Amino acid sequence: MSAALVLEIKKHLQICKLLRQNFRDTKLCLKDLVQSGNFDSEFLAQVGVLRSEDLCITATTENTPTLILLGDYAASLALVNAIVKRPILPETLPPSPIGWRLLRISYGVRKGYSLSVAGNFEVIDGALARAAGRESVPVHDNLLMNKESGDTASNEAVLEISVDDELMVSGWRILVVPNQRTLTMEASSKIFSEGTLPVFVYNIAGRTLSEEDTTYLSQLRTVPTHVSILFLCPDGEPLSMGPDSPDVIPSQSAGEVHHQLLQLGYLAPPETPEGQPRPTGCDLVYGDQQLPAIDSFAKMTLHSRLLEVGSCLFSIHERILKMLTTFAFDVARDLCITPKRLIYVREKETSLFEDLNGVANMKQAEIENIIQETVASIKEGLLDEVENFSPSYSLSAELVEGAVPGGPQSPKDQQLCAEEIREVVLSKISSAVVNRLMSSLNCLRETVTGTLYRCLEGLELTEDKSHPSAANALKRIFDAAYQIQLNPATSSSIRHVFYERLRQFVQSLHWSSSTTVNKEWKREIASEMIRSLSASKLAKNILGQFKLKLQQAHEHFLTSVRQLEQKHAERLEKVEKVRLSVRRQYAPKMAKLALESASTKDLILHGQPKLGKEIGRGQYGVVFACDSWAGFSPCAIKSIVPPDDSHWYDLSLEYFYTRCVPKHPRIISFYGSVIDYGYNVHNEQAAVLFVMERMPRDLHSALKCGIPWITRLQIAIDVIEGIRFLHSQGLVHRDIKLKNVLLDKTYRAKLTDLGFCKPQALLSGSVVGTPIHMAPEIFTGQKYDHSVDIYAFGILLWFLCTGSVKLPTAFEPSMSKDMLRSSVRKGIRPERLPYFDEQCWNMMNACWSSEPYLRPLPGHIEPKLREIQHFYKQGCQIARTIKETEVVVGDSGGSPYCHLDFVNTVTNG
Numbered sequence: 001m002s003a004a005l006v007l008e009i010k011k012h013l014q015i016c017k018l019l020r021q022n023f024r025d026t027k028l029c030l031k032d033l034v035q036s037g038n039f040d041s042e043f044l045a046q047v048g049v050l051r052s053e054d055l056c057i058t059a060t061t062e063n064t065p066t067l068i069l070l071g072d073y074a075a076s077l078a079l080v081n082a083i084v085k086r087p088i089l090p091e092t093l094p095p096s097p098i099g100w101r102l103l104r105i106s107y108g109v110r111k112g113y114s115l116s117v118a119g120n121f122e123v124i125d126g127a128l129a130r131a132a133g134r135e136s137v138p139v140h141d142n143l144l145m146n147k148e149s150g151d152t153a154s155n156e157a158v159l160e161i162s163v164d165d166e167l168m169v170s171g172w173r174i175l176v177v178p179n180q181r182t183l184t185m186e187a188s189s190k191i192f193s194e195g196t197l198p199v200f201v202y203n204i205a206g207r208t209l210s211e212e213d214t215t216y217l218s219q220l221r222t223v224p225t226h227v228s229i230l231f232l233c234p235d236g237e238p239l240s241m242g243p244d245s246p247d248v249i250p251s252q253s254a255g256e257v258h259h260q261l262l263q264l265g266y267l268a269p270p271e272t273p274e275g276q277p278r279p280t281g282c283d284l285v286y287g288d289q290q291l292p293a294i295d296s297f298a299k300m301t302l303h304s305r306l307l308e309v310g311s312c313l314f315s316i317h318e319r320i321l322k323m324l325t326t327f328a329f330d331v332a333r334d335l336c337i338t339p340k341r342l343i344y345v346r347e348k349e350t351s352l353f354e355d356l357n358g359v360a361n362m363k364q365a366e367i368e369n370i371i372q373e374t375v376a377s378i379k380e381g382l383l384d385e386v387e388n389f390s391p392s393y394s395l396s397a398e399l400v401e402g403a404v405p406g407g408p409q410s411p412k413d414q415q416l417c418a419e420e421i422r423e424v425v426l427s428k429i430s431s432a433v434v435n436r437l438m439s440s441l442n443c444l445r446e447t448v449t450g451t452l453y454r455c456l457e458g459l460e461l462t463e464d465k466s467h468p469s470a471a472n473a474l475k476r477i478f479d480a481a482y483q484i485q486l487n488p489a490t491s492s493s494i495r496h497v498f499y500e501r502l503r504q505f506v507q508s509l510h511w512s513s514s515t516t517v518n519k520e521w522k523r524e525i526a527s528e529m530i531r532s533l534s535a536s537k538l539a540k541n542i543l544g545q546f547k548l549k550l551q552q553a554h555e556h557f558l559t560s561v562r563q564l565e566q567k568h569a570e571r572l573e574k575v576e577k578v579r580l581s582v583r584r585q586y587a588p589k590m591a592k593l594a595l596e597s598a599s600t601k602d603l604i605l606h607g608q609p610k611l612g613k614e615i616g617r618g619q620y621g622v623v624f625a626c627d628s629w630a631g632f633s634p635c636a637i638k639s640i641v642p643p644d645d646s647h648w649y650d651l652s653l654e655y656f657y658t659r660c661v662p663k664h665p666r667i668i669s670f671y672g673s674v675i676d677y678g679y680n681v682h683n684e685q686a687a688v689l690f691v692m693e694r695m696p697r698d699l700h701s702a703l704k705c706g707i708p709w710i711t712r713l714q715i716a717i718d719v720i721e722g723i724r725f726l727h728s729q730g731l732v733h734r735d736i737k738l739k740n741v742l743l744d745k746t747y748r749a750k751l752t753d754l755g756f757c758k759p760q761a762l763l764s765g766s767v768v769g770t771p772i773h774m775a776p777e778i779f780t781g782q783k784y785d786h787s788v789d790i791y792a793f794g795i796l797l798w799f800l801c802t803g804s805v806k807l808p809t810a811f812e813p814s815m816s817k818d819m820l821r822s823s824v825r826k827g828i829r830p831e832r833l834p835y836f837d838e839q840c841w842n843m844m845n846a847c848w849s850s851e852p853y854l855r856p857l858p859g860h861i862e863p864k865l866r867e868i869q870h871f872y873k874q875g876c877q878i879a880r881t882i883k884e885t886e887v888v889v890g891d892s893g894g895s896p897y898c899h900l901d902f903v904n905t906v907t908n909g
């Protein structure tokens, strides 16, 4: 085994340790999340580690990397000798009719042999004692099974060989697995999967695969572990001998092994048909270069397994963090929207209540009309109906004493009949009137209550489903007050009004014994009834009742809203606590684990970046040049040493979002990160190296050297474009300043240092940023939002307009941070300089407004700046033309200073 592979294995074991620890911490964090009881089962189901992920991670991190030598037993023994660079095993073997033993070679402080049965070391053969003194293991005593002896324990025992060679690293071992005649595939696959991270090498004796090989290999493909194998065929011959030996004519068996492996599905055809999976990871090596081939194959296999684990871990962290962020966003939205919804519900109901009261107060005449019109329109039809109406009981003169059939009915019968006619008239008129009233109020109901219902539904959605919903109760009251009371089917109030009127009428009638109840009589009674209905009295009565109901419903509504507010207040208090736990505990912890897993992944893929010369220094880290890393060149590396857990958490969370920000031309590209655990071994301090795109200069240093005005305007546009993009991603930069704007060769700007970048939902009100660019609300510890970036942009625009890095007069360099904060809070801002563009001045004033909501949105600023830039570009064009004309003509015909001033202003500022 080469020293390079030893190093590689040591590195593998170190990385495995990190990944193992990371996975344990991840599971602990998830356990905490579950035990907190704050998250529902749906959320927990989505953040949990999948079984496939668990298997993928543990199979690599918990198992020992093992070189498994399969195929020709003698060739495997020879390979072991070559690897440990000592003849510890015999290389020539007699033909074995019984079978060979499984060998396990690992590192030991002393060289030795032992036979073990089912994992227990147990010397079961006296020959071992003799063997220990020898250089190589005797064949007959130890390698050969002795089935005839019938001693199964002895036959199934594994020969353990420990080698005290520095090339055999501890934590790495070699297994020599005999063929199927000795060991069944089931037993073999158990060996491959139990505690091993296998690197398979298959020795092929001769020029082609034997029948035994083919059977073994086709069975091996069914083993569930994903098998990538290095095939060694020292005597085989490739089909093409290569350009070095053009004269050699290939033999008949040339390329045969390749063909056989292709057939078995181990090697990929040169062109795999579309859609078919390509067998990966297998390789075939001819000739005697077995050891270098094993070295690079082992390296590649271990590498890809580690990468798989790193990616798997990162995807777990990413998934959980995204879920936590979404959760925080939802909660933040809930906290913001619910009180507004409740206010809206109150306001809307009040306005509906007032509108309906207005209807009751002012629309008496209209309702009177409605009643009159309705009654007039149905009158004839109703009278016809009443004419043919048959009372429910039999109207017979015989029932009355002294009555004549077909003659007059008794007064009692007449009264009963009149009462039934009253019912008919009542139901027809009331339903017609109610229908008309309904349609006149419906319009109001639709416009006002539609939104109100939706809002109530929203409030109901956020309610605890296990309790009776207050929103539902509200809806019911609402229905009762404004809808159902006017419904003809249940319109008891209106029916009651009519009923009363008609009852009085029926009572006022005098019954005569000479009256006959016939069509004319019924019609007469009904039309008298209709005539007796006074529209104005009815309208007044209806409206009076309506107002009473309305008032009751309104009061009921207000009581319910108060209850709903109380419930929501309690719920939101709880929700806010959970949000705090997400922001302070779960999200930072998970972000740190994500930073570790992503950095480990980057380390496996691209190695440790090489720090070049220092190119800058900030409050939190040092920036170094780096020639190239991960195929990117040139790079800049920001090295940060977080002093404690809290800094680690902040850094990790913020860089997680940086990593997730999609590429954008106005944002510095982030290439990856690596954690340097060896940064300060004594203090156990690690440095986090963030690798990013390198730019020639920052805006601060460029302004010192002078930048033309048009270019400065372009920089302002670029910066606001970058801010606009970050805000569109739900992120707030929080540290917009000259040094965080980097310029490329053509002075196009990109935002860097997203170190403070956070999703708005996770903002805590922490005081971060650079004092002069910090909005007043940041100092006061209030909750702030994306508009702090606009404030900072306003200050940056001031510098861009001055064209220098000189501080505003109001903020002298000698000023303490506290003085500066107090001045900013008092509303003191940078001064206007005489040459400032009017529109730019207005814009910066709007940006640094003390009231966050008054600051313009980036989407408004960007087009405005483009307009200003267009204006100056045009001016510049004209000025240039004038200047050229002057040069040609020699006389401007006016004041030359005017032109010169303009040209200087527009071109240099």
Ligand SMILES: Nc1ncnc2c1ncn2[C@@H]1O[C@H](COP(=O)(O)OP(=O)(O)OP(=O)(O)O)[C@@H](O)[C@H]1O
Residues within 6 Å of the ligand: 615, 616, 617, 618, 619, 620, 621, 622, 623, 636, 638, 668, 692, 693, 694, 695, 696, 697, 698, 735, 739, 740, 742, 752, 753, 770
């Ligand atoms: N990607 C980069 N390419 C070129 N130079 C860079 C890059 N990133 C940073 N620098 C330089 O390194 C300096 C320090 O950067 P850094 O981000 O550490 O600090 P800062 O932004 O100046 O201050 P702080 O981080 O304390 O707010 C910058 O001013 C800039 O000149």
